Amino acid sequence: MNKQIKIGIVGYGNLGRGVVSAIEQSSDMVVEGIFTRRAPESISVNNPNLKVWPISQAEAYKDEIDVMILCGGSATDLPEQGPQFAQMFNTVDSFDTHAKIPEYFDSVNKAAKDNGKTSIISVGWDPGLFSINRLMAEAILPVGETYTFWGDGVSQGHSDAIRRIEGVKGAVQYTVPIKEAVEKVRSGMNPELSTAEKHLRVCYVVTEEGYDQADIEKKIKTMPNYFADYETEVNFISEEELKEKHSALPHGGFVIRGGQSGDRNKQIIEFSLNLDSNPEFTSSVLVAYARAAYRLNQEGQAGAKSVFEVPPVYLSPKSAEELRKHLL
């Protein structure tokens, strides 16, 4: 057996915990340690053997860690950590601020290239697996339309927006693809659909005593950007019900391309995900790409990459020969 790939984890929230679980399923990898901005002794880890170090000491582990998985957020953590860690480590991250991807890529690319490291950015399912499917479907069927639907799944941003309304004690918002829209797309009709025509917003809300629910419902449904343009359903429930039925973080969605080949033959390509745990799945994807980052670096392919530039073979612990024999 080859040596195990030694993984470092930066940040120990939902994503970091998911990375630990995913690596437990991967015999070719091992968690070397977790780096945190919090006091290490305050972190309760899901495995007592895990070591937790202050993030400021990361540099000391430069020669011990093969790939650092960056589990911070895209708003403030990654723009700083991405290029910083790429100077010292091979890295993988889930940067998902779409508009800033080119800029982020450039800054990570420079840091990685200058230091002979390999960094794979924007890894997960969207951006990530969905992106790969959009690219491949469009390349294979150049005449056609691609549609991305998200859900059923919890949108953290929309749930937070409801919670900011006065009188709201708790709230969870599900993004739900509209069935009729999905069916039209699957049939190859290639309809014109705005994001609002593709998705429904379903809210479960707990109110404080003494507030008017009709008033809160109106405030939700008319909230600009978040709900005003969408068909929105608001359900008021008890705090117990919210905890019991809406504490999980399911998600998923589909990428569908309706294409046409030859003499008007319809060709439909669909990729879909149905996830009990959104963060754990993202972590599973990060771990597979950490394997790829390590191997690309071993081959001398330094610099930043997106999932578009990574051959599938690098994701699997199996050899190319074995894969051709059994999975091709």
Add this chain to the structure above:
Amino acid sequence: MNKQIKIGIVGYGNLGRGVVSAIEQSSDMVVEGIFTRRAPESISVNNPNLKVWPISQAEAYKDEIDVMILCGGSATDLPEQGPQFAQMFNTVDSFDTHAKIPEYFDSVNKAAKDNGKTSIISVGWDPGLFSINRLMAEAILPVGETYTFWGDGVSQGHSDAIRRIEGVKGAVQYTVPIKEAVEKVRSGMNPELSTAEKHLRVCYVVTEEGYDQADIEKKIKTMPNYFADYETEVNFISEEELKEKHSALPHGGFVIRGGQSGDRNKQIIEFSLNLDSNPEFTSSVLVAYARAAYRLNQEGQAGAKSVFEVPPVYLSPKSAEELRKHLL
């Protein structure tokens, strides 16, 4: 604009015709000519500007053709043509005799490497896109099961087997995924299913006068390997109906992985195809991978590759920057 990639086509059956159509949708490519074993003047091409040459003259076009797409069959054509053409051209083919892939890969690899050419083998949807999805889903969710379903679609081999029965004038066999099995798999139950428990065989048969249909039905249903182990439905229809309703070559199917992450969270990945024309879709995939073969060769990556070793970015006519900006 970069120069157009010049494509040669070896063999002009359903697949070759589909390649011509697919290239008409791709402005970065052009068909240089078709090579055939038949008399060139006997070939009726779907575009009067297409040139048709005898296959024996292919070598003369060594320096003019960037990629040769081999559209012959896996039984006898490709085992010979694959290594032969890989000595002179970059090639792409749809070799699909599963058990012989390692041997075929080795023979093409040697020919291509010795001559600085790049050959991508076993391209299409299965083997091909389905294989990529099997690999990636397994790498991302190592704990789980992968299922491949085929259909609804015409199986040429099974249709031929029925036609060989005495008294059968015409026949088409559809492979149909069994709904209950698909639903179980989609739900993440990960049931144990044999190929026969996953697929139904639906046959449309035209008989000659004077033959007993009950007898023919029995012969079909008890035919070893092809039907005996399957639930098989036989429908006798008229010759007109067979022509009218069963002349197309639709196909499709799904690859589903039911995985588990963290503390028993179910994670389902599905890739599916719904194709009006099986050969045209395979051709569309071949053309996208021809683009990849050309680019890999430009970068000096000689030898044989499977779809596993090709980064998605090479399939698209767009640049990596453009793709990161718009599709990631």
